[in-house]
Amino acid sequence: MPIRQDVEGEIAALPAHAKPPMRELGRRSEAANHPFHGFAQADSHDRVAATVAAFHRAPLALVGKVGRREEVVAACDGAAALGITIGMAATHARALVSDLDIRPSEMEADAAMLDQLALRAVRRWSPIAAATPPDGLWLDLTGCAHLHGGEERFCRRLRAFCQRAGFTARVAVADTPGAAHAIARFGPADIAIVPTGRTVDALSGLPVAALRLAGTALVAARKFGFERVADLLPVARGPLARRLGLAAITRLDQALGAVAEPITPRTDEVMPVVERRLLEPIVTADAIAQVMEDLLGDMAELLRAKGLGVRSLRLGGLRVDGTEQVVAVGTSRPTREVSHLLRLMKLRIELIDPGLGLEQFYLAAPHTEPLDAVDLGAVLAGEVLVRDPARLVDVVAGRIGADAVFRIAPVESHVPERAVMRADPVVAPAGWPKWRRPTRLLARPEPLWGVIALMPDQPPRRFEWRGRPHKVVAGDGPERIHGEWWRRDAEVWAVRDYYRVEDETGGRYWVFRRGDGFVEDTGDLSWWMHGVFA
């Protein structure tokens, strides 16, 4: 009886057309594994748990607009197992699986994420890397595979990285970008490495769709009976081009390497850095300020050429003893104005410890943003001073920290202490409604004692606050403010009646009573001081 490996070897050696079909190979009896054998492994518990968790998680599908209809553009494994396919109408998917978790697909976010991956690839793996939307990356491994321990090892590491990052990845290494693109998507294995010169063999078995053909070309290919790439190879180019279009031929040639397809790499912006080396070490503040000004001038030139403005700057000084002194400043808007940046930098001079002297300085801009030419309307109109709040914010924030500079912005709430919030100091906020409000508000309302007031809607006649009695001579109110029931259960019925009262010495106060005086749930009728008017 011939050994099975030998027979298989002989069959594999035959040309493709001479290979016997499956039924001619005859029946084989192979030892099948016991269905429950191999389950009792160390990690079986985890695996079962994962399976159960996957089972209990609702199947997820992303829906996007394709043409004029809502289609499923991506589905998880669980959803696919339930019969959700890509390209299915969203309503159909909903009807098939009632608890399907349908979310809108965000193409821009996907593209941004892919771009971030490409940037990482440029930084970590290969200098030439590009994103191939919607779902792929091209890395040119030429000359850098050995840095990662060879192609196979690199593929495994890449796949492990993607797994850690939460992606399902398939990696293919081939001679041409087109072939790698095809094999990664339509190849049999998650990691495929095509040896040099075997591209045609690797591609032959793949469907025609692997060649990145346009929709019309795919339809034409199906019409003419081209199923696999192998079907295209023996056909004469002229008739093929007339049937599928010239673009399809180009794609085929790109995959086979007959036509070059260069990868346009994702460019990694280099951080602008300028440097000055000094003839002699310096120690004085004046000298350091001079170096700062020179460096900022260089930096401004560099940034102007690139059309950038800095949001943060880092100045490093190398001391003669080999240590480094680093100070940093930030701005609230991109800028490259030397005088402004110099003023911010000078605030940091006292933080630099020159020791025995500083002999080399560098200035780096870790955070830059595009800054085009700005209009000088006010200046051309004859105004000398341009009042830019962002500059003031930078100056103050440079002294006491960015958290200590703020504006007060309105919040849509009638409850006085909730109507204000701290906001970004650069953005001008809107205003408040024109209700009378005090100049200073107590952080917490303070209780009033000995209050005499006519119920239900008269201001108090007298009250005691902070141990002193006040006799009220005039009062306005009430201004009724209801609790915000959507925030807390305790506020569902709560009511505050605010009064503006003046006492006999001319003090004007903002007091309120809890409760409307009719319904007990609205409050306990206690009086509180909440602020003072001027």
Place this chain on the structure above:
Amino acid sequence: MITAFESLPTTIAHLRTIATPVVDHRIMPFGIPALDDRLASRGLRAGALHEVAAQSCSMVDDAAATLFLAGIAAREAAHAGGPVLWVSCRNDLYAPGLEQAGLSSADLIHAQPRDDAALLAVVEDAVRDGTPSAVIAEVSRMSMVATRRLQLVAADADIPVLILRRRRNRDQDPLAEPSAAWTRWRIASASSERLGVAGVGRSRWQVEVARQRGGEAFSMILEGCDETGCLAVPAALGHRAAETAGPARYAAA
């Protein structure tokens, strides 16, 4: 002899012009002749340090002093078109209330340093920067040197620096300490006009100029800020008819 007598007045006028320094300061007038005429420069000098303190340690007078400064800054912000920087170590200002005195939240940037030393540094930086139309600072401890420094910086940048002097304790008068401020004010809240109906009238303040350069100290009662930060002279003080319309005890006063 006769010619000498005739030339005497001109000589005195001439001497006076020599003796008084050339005044070309920018002035922020209050827009009230009764107040502006009694100030030496017919208004507040823009590029100068002005100190304001509450008459007593009560929160009411403090609020009046706060809003007095807010009104000055609001009018200056509307005139100069820049933001107002309000520097304070504590944070109990209520922005909707300030907005009703003309200082809207879009014109106001707050800074909250940790202590008075940082506060003075922030004020000086901001004035040197030249961006703010006015700087308001709430200070409790401030040396003579610091006031002189701020006065020089303010004069340089032509930006008003308005200081609200807080009391360190109950009995201490913040204006008792020496200062290089151009004017020093004491503000207290006063009883408002009694209206014919129930309700509180427009607020009134007792405004006292404790010290001003080249002028006398004086005190008067003014009506508080309106929506544009402008003060006013109480109508009832000038018109007997208005007085008699009020309750009897005010007519007698």
